[in-house]
Amino acid sequence: MGEGGPPARRGWYARGGKRALDAAGALVLLALLLPVLALAALAVRLSLGAPVLFRHERAGRGGAPFRVLKLRTMRDGPGEDAARLAPLGRLLRAAALDELPQLLNVLRGEMSLVGPRPLPRAYLPLYTPRQALRLGVRPGLCGLAQSRGRNAVPWEERLEWDARYAEAAPTPLADLRIALRCAGVLARGIGVRAPGHATMPPLTPARRPASPTAGPSAS
Numbered sequence: 001m002g003e004g005g006p007p008a009r010r011g012w013y014a015r016g017g018k019r020a021l022d023a024a025g026a027l028v029l030l031a032l033l034l035p036v037l038a039l040a041a042l043a044v045r046l047s048l049g050a051p052v053l054f055r056h057e058r059a060g061r062g063g064a065p066f067r068v069l070k071l072r073t074m075r076d077g078p079g080e081d082a083a084r085l086a087p088l089g090r091l092l093r094a095a096a097l098d099e100l101p102q103l104l105n106v107l108r109g110e111m112s113l114v115g116p117r118p119l120p121r122a123y124l125p126l127y128t129p130r131q132a133l134r135l136g137v138r139p140g141l142c143g144l145a146q147s148r149g150r151n152a153v154p155w156e157e158r159l160e161w162d163a164r165y166a167e168a169a170p171t172p173l174a175d176l177r178i179a180l181r182c183a184g185v186l187a188r189g190i191g192v193r194a195p196g197h198a199t200m201p202p203l204t205p206a207r208r209p210a211s212p213t214a215g216p217s218a219s
């Protein structure tokens with residue numbers, strides 16, 4: 001994690017309320033969406049074969065490693081991700097159904113319902129100290145950056161929005177607004193992928209912002 005960290009995060013929500021609501025919300029969502037998840041998993045099994053789940057190591061709170069769970073969307077074999085992305089996978093990603101298994105990550109305490117999206121641990125050395133603020137909170141199923149346009153948001157803006165979320169004291173109302181805004185972005189089909197990529201181009205040193213505090217204006 002970068003120098004320093006987010007300011008003290010006080011209040012009942014930060015002290016344990018957010019985690020309690022995460023667990024309860026994940027349980028309710030799993031119960032409601034289990035038929036959808038089962039059908040999607042069956043479609044993956046019939047279309048792409050085994051395994052149905054894709055597991056990848058990501059950086060959690062404090063940079064701690066954990067295995068994020070997703071429904072598999074790509075064919076096995078060599079090639080760029082965009083070329084290996086199956087037609088079924090495109091549909092699952094467009095509707096974010098491939099992310100549903102991450103409700104189990106939420107139940108295990110590795111993720112939150114709302115927070116910066118979990119990124120590969122290989123990106124850790126690329127963060128500026130400000131961008132590393134995102135590691136002060138649990139990664140989430142949906143975040144402030146995703147509410148601004150999913151993968152249509154370029155890296156420098158995405159990481160700035162993540163830092164802004166991490167440095168602000170969390171509140172239930174703020175998280176609810178982010179979740180509803182993410183739902184609206186998803187319903188409108190905004191930012192499913194960047195042109196020429198399965199999701200987004202990888203973060204590289206060349207894509208780091210010139211200034212650690214550069215980012216979008218507040219709105």
